[in-house]
Amino acid sequence: MTRKVFWDDPYRTTLDTLVSHVDGERVQARATIFFAFSGGQESDGGSLAGYPVLKAEKHGLDIIYSLPHDHSLKPGDAVAWQIDWARRYRLMRLHFAAEMVLQLVYQRCPGIQRIGAHIAQDKARIDFASDQNLAPLFPEIESAAAQLISRDLTIFTDFSDVPTQRRFWEVEGFARMACGGTHPRSTREVGAVKLKRKNTGRGKERIEIMLVDPAHDG
Numbered sequence: 001m002t003r004k005v006f007w008d009d010p011y012r013t014t015l016d017t018l019v020s021h022v023d024g025e026r027v028q029a030r031a032t033i034f035f036a037f038s039g040g041q042e043s044d045g046g047s048l049a050g051y052p053v054l055k056a057e058k059h060g061l062d063i064i065y066s067l068p069h070d071h072s073l074k075p076g077d078a079v080a081w082q083i084d085w086a087r088r089y090r091l092m093r094l095h096f097a098a099e100m101v102l103q104l105v106y107q108r109c110p111g112i113q114r115i116g117a118h119i120a121q122d123k124a125r126i127d128f129a130s131d132q133n134l135a136p137l138f139p140e141i142e143s144a145a146a147q148l149i150s151r152d153l154t155i156f157t158d159f160s161d162v163p164t165q166r167r168f169w170e171v172e173g174f175a176r177m178a179c180g181g182t183h184p185r186s187t188r189e190v191g192a193v194k195l196k197r198k199n200t201g202r203g204k205e206r207i208e209i210m211l212v213d214p215a216h217d218g
Contacts, residue, residue, distance in 0.1 A: 040117035046083035
């Protein structure tokens, strides 16, 4: 089982570890700081032993990384991870921004169903099954998000079930949510957010979430 150091310390950008398994271009390591696509959050960017990671995939409780075909790694090799911190920090901030918005929508639209989500480096989105135009709620949601951010609240993360590696985040007095992504330590780190509506079809509403101030990156 891959030890996922990105949960213990999402701010870490380098890590020494050992190669545990090699199958052609697909490589596994004993420990990793390189997050693999999950829950709508895109994978990190970076390298293993100097080789660029082309793809990261969850496989049960392990993570498999695809490297260039001409890599020379073998099981037992000592290697170092290096991740793209600017990308990681944007993903962390946008991830939690999206989950704040999700909880604020839930509070204002009881029973609304989330049907999709995606967190990329430039923006995040949440899709809802809804015939209601959600845009009129944006000023209220943006204001509520700004208050949460300005209060500099601790974002607590932990396991809800250790054997299955199920995780959650919690902000006391606001919400608790199952999630296995990476998050900043505090709401203040998210910075200002802006919402945009996109109608993707009948009965569907999409909220796009963007970070207003790029000065927070890194």
